[in-house]
Amino acid sequence: MLRRIELEVLSTVDRGDTISELAMKLDHSESYLSRAVADLVDKGLVYTERDGRRKRVVPSDARAVELYQDLVRQHSHIEFPELLTGKALEVLYYLDQPRTVAEIADRSNNYRNTVNRVLKRIRDRGLVGTDDGHYDFNADFNRMHEFARELAHHLHRQRLEVVASKGTILWEDYDEFLAQAETEIDAxxxxxxxxxxxxxxxxxxxLTDHRYYLYSETLDEVSPAELCCHTLLIDNGSRHRSYCLLLLSHVDVDEDDLREQAVKYGLDDEIDALLQYLETHGEIQDGLLPEWSEFQELAADYEVDLPQ
Incomplete structure (x- = not known):
C-alpha cells in the first residue's frame, strides 16, 4: 500500500519542506525523493506548491495523514516506516478486535506464517500482546489499526473518484470495495x-439509474455467490432478497462458497435465511421473504424451475 520511503516522507515532512530539504533529512537522493513525493501526490496524501524554482511539499488534510503523523510524534522512538512495510498494514487492518493468527489469515487471505511473522515483529516492540492465542494492541497502539483502515478507505476513495466523481462506497475491506456510481465505469x-x-x-x-461495481485487482468476474451478497449489501429489502432467491434457484451455486462469501461481507444470517427458505419451501419467514406461493409465481414469470 505504501512503500517505506513514502512512510518516511509522511513521517518527516513539515508544511513547506522542499525536495532537497527532505532529501537531506532522510539521507536519500533528490531524484529518489521526487519519485516518492510524486507517488504520494497521486495518492492524495501530500501536494506540492511552487516557490520560484523550488517545489514545496505539503501534507494533505487526509485523516490518514493526521493519524499517522500523530502516531509518529507521540512515539518518536519507534521506526514506523520500517515497521509498517510489506504486509504489516494489511494485518493491522484486520486487527479490529482481539484475533488469532488463523482469524487474521482467513480475513486477509494471507498465509498464517506471513501473519505470524508480522505480528511477532510488532509484538517484539511491545505494541501488541497475546492472551490465550488472541492478539490485541497494548496501550493506545490501536491507532495503528485506525491508520491502516483510514489509509485503505482514503486510497479507495481516490481510486473511485478518478472514474466516478460522485461515486459512493457501500462496502470495503483492505484491497476491495463495492461502489455505487451514477455513470458506467469502464476501467x-x-x-x-x-x-x-x-x-x-x-x-x-x-434497472435503476445507479450502477454498481466491485473493485478488485485479483477478480476475473463476479460469481453468483458474490453477486448474491452484493445484491443484499446494495438493498437488503424484500425485492432484492427475492431476486437472490431466483438466482440461487436458477444457478448452481456452491453452498460452501456462498457461506464463505457471506462471512466476508458480514451477511451470515441473511444468507442462512435464504438457504433455509429454499430448503424448506418457504417455511422460514422473517418479514422480508415472500410467501412461497408468491415466490412460485415470481419464478414462473422468470422461467426459473424451483426444486421439488
Whole structure:
C-alpha cells in the first residue's frame, strides 16, 4: 500500500519542506525523493506548491495523514516506516478486535506464517500482546489499526473518484470495495455487479439509474455467490432478497462458497435465511421473504424451475 520511503516522507515532512530539504533529512537522493513525493501526490496524501524554482511539499488534510503523523510524534522512538512495510498494514487492518493468527489469515487471505511473522515483529516492540492465542494492541497502539483502515478507505476513495466523481462506497475491506456510481465505469479492476449483472445468468430485471461495481485487482468476474451478497449489501429489502432467491434457484451455486462469501461481507444470517427458505419451501419467514406461493409465481414469470 505504501512503500517505506513514502512512510518516511509522511513521517518527516513539515508544511513547506522542499525536495532537497527532505532529501537531506532522510539521507536519500533528490531524484529518489521526487519519485516518492510524486507517488504520494497521486495518492492524495501530500501536494506540492511552487516557490520560484523550488517545489514545496505539503501534507494533505487526509485523516490518514493526521493519524499517522500523530502516531509518529507521540512515539518518536519507534521506526514506523520500517515497521509498517510489506504486509504489516494489511494485518493491522484486520486487527479490529482481539484475533488469532488463523482469524487474521482467513480475513486477509494471507498465509498464517506471513501473519505470524508480522505480528511477532510488532509484538517484539511491545505494541501488541497475546492472551490465550488472541492478539490485541497494548496501550493506545490501536491507532495503528485506525491508520491502516483510514489509509485503505482514503486510497479507495481516490481510486473511485478518478472514474466516478460522485461515486459512493457501500462496502470495503483492505484491497476491495463495492461502489455505487451514477455513470458506467469502464476501467481496469472495476467489475459490474448488482441487478445489471443478473443478465449474465439469464435474469433480466428493471434497472435503476445507479450502477454498481466491485473493485478488485485479483477478480476475473463476479460469481453468483458474490453477486448474491452484493445484491443484499446494495438493498437488503424484500425485492432484492427475492431476486437472490431466483438466482440461487436458477444457478448452481456452491453452498460452501456462498457461506464463505457471506462471512466476508458480514451477511451470515441473511444468507442462512435464504438457504433455509429454499430448503424448506418457504417455511422460514422473517418479514422480508415472500410467501412461497408468491415466490412460485415470481419464478414462473422468470422461467426459473424451483426444486421439488
Amino acid at each position: 481496469e479492476g472495476f467489475h459490474e455487479t448488482g441487478l445489471a449483472r443478473f443478465a449474465a445468468f439469464d435474469l433480466q430485471f428493471l
